[in-house]
Amino acid sequence: MPTISLEPEGLAAAAAMVGLHLDPADVPAITRHLEMLLRHAEALGETDDEPAPVFRA
């Protein structure tokens, strides 16, 4: 599920949407951190929570 662009321009645009101005020196580390979070999101898979939660990998 592509939800955010990790290209520098995409990241800057996403930051602007929430009012953040990223220091260019931070961008590589923030990108790596977001990559890690997106890996967690991928690992999480999806769940149906009603009526009986069933995990789908």
Next chain:
Amino acid sequence: MTGTGSAHAIAAAVRRGETTATAVVDTTLARIRAADGELNCLEAVLEDRALADAEAVDRTVADGADPGPLAGVPFAVKSLFHVAGVPTTAGSLIERDRPASRADATAVGRLREAGAVLVGTTTMDEYAHGFTTENNHYGTTRNPCDPRRIAGGSSGGSAVAVASGLVPLALGSDTNGSIRVPSSLCGVFGLKPTFGRVSRAGSVLFVTSLDHVGPMAANVADLTTAYDVLQGHDPADPVSLDVTPQPCEPMLATGIDGLRIAIADGHFLRVADADGTAALELVADALGVQRRVTVAESARACAAAHLITAAEGGQRHATALRQRAQDFDPKVRVGLSAGALLPAVHYLAAQRFRRWYRAEVRRVLRDVDVLLTATTPCAAPAVGQATITVDGQEELVGMGLGLLTQPWSLVGLPALSVPVQRPGQLPIGVQLVAAPHSEAALLRTAWALEDAGVLTVATATATAP
């Protein structure tokens, strides 16, 4: 009795008039002055306040009134708790610039009402974001068992203050393991109570849906008394549970009679290294436990905790990121910025998984009273070390150290790290986990292990009187 012995010993001596709270605090302050230069566990030493509070305890004793169960016991608190008259830094420069707090946090106030004497605030990762207490603004806190190694975090200063015998009690906070991880690496007892059981009012929050407050101590009796003083409803905390306090101290001596105890396998055994596994086996053997149970999808629980932490932490600090980004510790700025940019779909998926995992844990705990795991995947890494090896993979220290603690805080369960005796080796903790509101089961189990001689605080005995 003039020094920093156990809280119970100090309080008994003060109550009997064998020493004074002022003498105890004087000795404590002298020890802090002598020892904290190398350890860097105290951010602020509150000498005037401590001596004034100690004198008040002594007046109460002299008047024949009850000074409380912690009479004259020195304690320290993580620097995210409000202390009247002191800026609450939360390990940051930004918070340091705010006006001094006008009142004590509820948890600080409850310990003080019980006669304990606050002597200082302790170091931490900035805004509780981290597991190492390597703080760009306030320096690195050293592990008293080996100063070349980290204390763990984010309540690292509190763990070191207890482990080094400077104070018998300290307060920490725990979002993903920030009480239990430093307790494991420094070799002390650390309790993360049930979510909502101890008030967070008057503390700087990090992740609203995950933050807990709890005590750290050098033995089970002290930890239990502190928890009994701290627990209870607080209308000033929106997530505080309005349930009747359940004193645990009277139940300690019942030991493990009737408790169903099991080792959590799967993720929890894969993540622990040889040290963690050996400590776990030692505890299991002492308890006569061979049974193993599986809590499904616990690795995914860690993923969910990471996502929720990033999103809620990033949102909480978004205003400061806009206004004073350069005043953050760089590694914290990076983590919070990434969290602020995380799309909501991932946060919502993590919350949905959290509900699923809560149901899974509830299923397991219908048949088990206490679960056992190692507390941390390994003993204390070196200062400045970037990664640890977990299950054959390189993990960032700041991520990997919480892999055994995160699943339980995700669903608000009480969890206690106990220090396993390992002569000549670095400390490592074993984690005891129970159903909500079952702190007594954890403390009874810890009491039985302590009584069996399996648990020892690594360094406190070297400095106790």
